[in-house]
Amino acid sequence: MGKKRIGLIAGVMLAVMLVLGACSSDSSGEGSDDNTIKVWTMSKALKGFVKDYEKESGVKVDVQVIPWENAHDKLLTAVASGKGPDVLQIGTTWVAEFAEAGTFLDLSDHIKDYDNLSPDNFYDSAIETTQYKDQTIGIPWYVDTRLLYYRKDILGEVGYPNGPETWDDMIDASEKLAARGDGQYALDMPATDPQFPFMLAWQQGWDYDIDKGAENFKEPSFKEAVKLHHLYYKEGYSQTGEGKEFFQSFSDGSKPMFFSGPWDIKTLKDRAPEIDGKWDVHVMPKAENNKSMIGGAHLAVFNNSDKVDKSLDFINWMADPETQVEWFKTNSELPANKASWDDPALADDPKVSTFGEQLESTQALPLIPEYERLGQELLKTLEQINRGGADVDKAIKDYQSKAEKILN
């Protein structure tokens, strides 16, 4: 009897230890294989893409794909636990936030050892987003910028067959487009995109000066941008609320313009083949300038990776102009390496080269950890104005005090 009980106690103890052990043990198998590097990415296509590198280098690349929606949480846990991959993809707008938390290895001393990692190879504004407090936290992988997509036929009817050049043209065309009747609009505003209002402000000559903090939002040019945004709702050029399915409304012409990134070239071909050839892209409309944002993603090395050399060799391969062109062909993401743009795959496609043209006039979003929250609050403020009927001056003032709180 006594023996049985001891056995029981031992059994329960063992079970408890197993349960707790399973929770704490690291299932990633870190350090299990010296010839494997772990890569976290949000691009599904990378899984097959790295086969070439594996063949070339003999290093095994273990790619783990994280959906964008979960990536932030996943990175957060990696930072908190100190257990991350060797190489990770990072969206440009997250750089400051995660760099501040010490997520990345400083690459400043390493880049000279690899041919493809020199900053001269990349767009300046892309390099700008890899620099955080004198550290180089990553290497540009692909870039992304926004353009105006428009219907050539419909804009032609109101006198702009080649797309509006300036914001004055935009407003003029919008007025005529909205006057076509009920349910007809001019522009589909990216209402949930926090970068968009910043782009509008840049075009009005505004810029974010990190030292000035919340004072930046007192600039008259910032108010101009907010007023321009509001004009589109006030005059009914844009629809409040979601409305019709987006590609349908572009196809039937009720919303003949929108701002978006390169991925929509392919999406439009797939989702609205009936209007092939009837639409085109145009660089951003100009006010003071026609700046668009530069976004995209970098490849970075996790701060406590013990395979730094192998990781950098992999990033070096990814940054090679040829690899970059291949990646464009695989996943339609624009090369960050300027040399890749000479390749016919990009240079001979007029739509893609318009993106190339816009990339010359881009700006990086404010590199501060609080950026994401500033953007979200700005969207809320614009919603208060456009939907809630708040007074522009008062709403901007409220936003300033919120920004002050966030930045403190």
Add this chain to the structure above:
Amino acid sequence: MHKLSSRMTPLLFIGPAVLLLLVFSILPIFIALGISFTDMNLMGLANWSQVNFTGFENYLALIKDKSFLQAIGNTFFYVIIGVPLAVISSFLIALFLNFVSNWLSTTFRIIYYMPSITNIVAIAVVWGFLYNKEYGLLNYLLSLLHMDAVPWLDDPFIAKISLIILAVWKSNGVSMLIFLAALQSIPNTQYEAADIDGANRWQKLRYITIPSMSFATFFVTVTTLIGWLQFFEEPLVMTDGGPLNGTNSMALFIYQEGFQSNQFGYGAAASFILFAFVITATLIQFKLRKSD
């Protein structure tokens, strides 16, 4: 020796469960309480020396935060409209299912239970289409009756109602099963006695069915109330708190602050305010029940 060990045996059996509960439920509550007095954020997570003790600053900021107050208001709106609606409708469904024939009851039990086991994201997609202002089924039906299109999710007030309808529909299944089980456990002899006394249907419902189900009703009300105070999934997937913050709930606010803006201290403080609401509401109900 023998006595001691036989007293130990039950402890051994509940030990693992208690241990897991302590480690994964009770301990986190205390950790969250601690965090709510700090300014912990992403930086603090990576480097503990960056975390500062701020006392009641988070709580003071919260009661001045307009969007939090709005979230509290919305949550109370959900509770006041949603809880009675959810309890009454599931009670009526159970009553109805108890009347009809066996195969019909089985079929409808499945139909009513189905939403409870369906993934919320799938539900959001389908209801998103139903509620669509331009070509949703609901507005199409209204147009057949020559009524104006309703902005189901585009107006802060109507959106709240739309979410309540969706949530009541989704939550009916579970409560309905509990009510049904209680209904079926009422001894038939009581109804027979009432029949002999010449009671009509209404009298049987009023004097036998409802009193016999008071415990089930109490249980369903308490769990439903807690559930609605923590209303989260529906606004997250359907409206993300919008338009104009009109559908934001306290739980969603905590999620937004804590995990989207990484203000862990602020989020933890908000979660403690919600915790206090839940405890208070539950205690009040237990008090009311005792006084019955």
